[in-house]
Amino acid sequence: MWLKQVSLKLFFKRVGLAAVGFLSVFYFLFTLMWGLNYHRRPIHDIVGIQPRTLAKPELITLCVKLIGLTNQSRQQVTQQEKQPLILPISHEQMLEEATRGFAVMSRQFPELTYTYPAVKQVYVPQLMSFFGIGGIYFPFTGEANVNMDPPNFLLPATVCHEMAHQIGVASEDEANFVSYLACRLNPNPAFQYSGNLMAMKYAMNRLRTVDSVAFKQLEKRFSPGLQQDLKKNQAYWEKFQNPIEVVSDGIHDLFLKANDQDEGLESYSMVVELLLAEFRKNQLKY
Template sequence: MSKKYRNTIILISLPLQILVIQFLSTKPNWVEEAYTNKFYKSLSQVLRIVFGAIPVPVGQLLFYSIIAAMLFWLFRQVRQMWLKQVSLKTFFQRVGLAAVGFLSIFYFLFTLMWGLNYHRQPIQEIVDIRPRKVSTPELKTLCRELIRLTNQSRQQLTQQENQPLILPISHDQMLQEAAVGFKVIAQKYSKLMYTYPAVKQVYVPQLMSFFGIGGIYFPFTGEANVNMDPPNFVLPATVCHEMAHQIGFASEDEANFVSYLACRLNPNPAFQYSGNLMAMKYAMNRLVRVDSVAFKQLERSFSPGLQQDLKKNREYWESFQNPIEVVSDGIHNLFLKANDQEEGLESYSMVVELLLAEYRKNRLKY
């Protein structure tokens, strides 16, 4: 193959892939049945069986290795240009082609191994709920109920109200017991079945916090990677969120909703509190935007212990605020929008629509 022909293939492959994905995004039923429920389900289970048996986070090690290799390659190209072994034009041609080639390969593998799940049927078709536009009165009712559930589930864990909660569960136990909630859900909704766990703690979790990341799913190995450094009362919901990604729920709002269900239906009260807390925070964050007076009124119903927990979590993340986190959020926002999540980072909070639909259906009673 000639160099010119190879370069042409590299340059046209990425836009061609994008066109194919745009076409498939109009076929959610086909994606659901042919891709998510057959190809992806089988592939992800095989990956979790293989890499779940390895105690170290293979995906994370692979990620760092790729970054190191790319930086080394770029250093060599810069060195050759600096020593005038290649011209500036040749340098930019090489770097440009390499970037397009890498993005093309990455996009192909990412889409094949997970990304098409962004275009599956919406979760409301699976759990039989009907989201609609959020009204302020309904939102206040939802917030009131979630605050009650959060206060109640915290009291089941401790009567101490003057200090932040430390869940009576180890990180390893948390990772092992997370699948229990999914098993309960799957009795009603088979597509939420989770098998062959492959959830691992990340190396250097403070680095993840520095970038504002609580967890990440690595589709090339099927592993869910969780940052275990934040306050442990938020971790069960994070673990279940990443597990939701593993079983094909790519959209952040849907992963949050599945996480909430998995936590609420888990018999361990540590999971119940974490799930209620997550849902309550999203609902209250939505309320403060539309009715700050109602927000302040409902905020007074937080138990002293809940206030302590929220303060601890807020102070934890504030301690990692830095300019790089802003860049990281910007990249994540673009990534989500590129994968048909028009709201970008705001898609996380779209779980409120799903929570309200669930509330209308059964008043959050399980």
């Protein structure tokens, strides 16, 4: 019995050492192949904007602008206001046409050139939705994997976000900003609406935490069609709410913080500072 206990202890010790060794090698390779991008030249330097502390009056003005752009771009896709929008574009076309916005963007910002398309639909998208995940970039293969199950008016912005990671934009707020630019500069109105919707949601969510009264007032500016889309989006994600999603979010939060994104999951919403700096620069006119 004593020998058996010693053998078990040695076995678990070796398994533990092997696990530590594997994780160490994995993290080293991740840092070598991707993690260094967290220290690349920041996106605000590349596009020539100056983020600064956000003031409430500016945030309200930004929200008003983004609501107007979102309403307008939705009307360019459809005049139907009574039903949630279904973009008139297949998933395959969406993946193909996503590069068009990057092509326009790279003419002014060569560092944001997208060269090697490698975006795939995941095979079991509902599983990703169960974990609250819209897409995953896998640095060891350079592939962007996108959950194409959510309402399709959300997908162009998600696709462009993962493509931003492919070109070395590591932080989540910067990837959201690049996604916004790529969508706005894409000649397809479906992408323009998705990008405006994504940006508007982040800005309005920030306003809700700053001034709930102003948030409620600006909600009245949503077109009937936009309201339908937001309800459909909320209903979709509510179907997948579960305790495991909380654990998944916690792991993702820790991962981001371990890679110098101190805000963790909140770093996604830091795109608002970049959007406001872009608004100061050109009023979001392209």
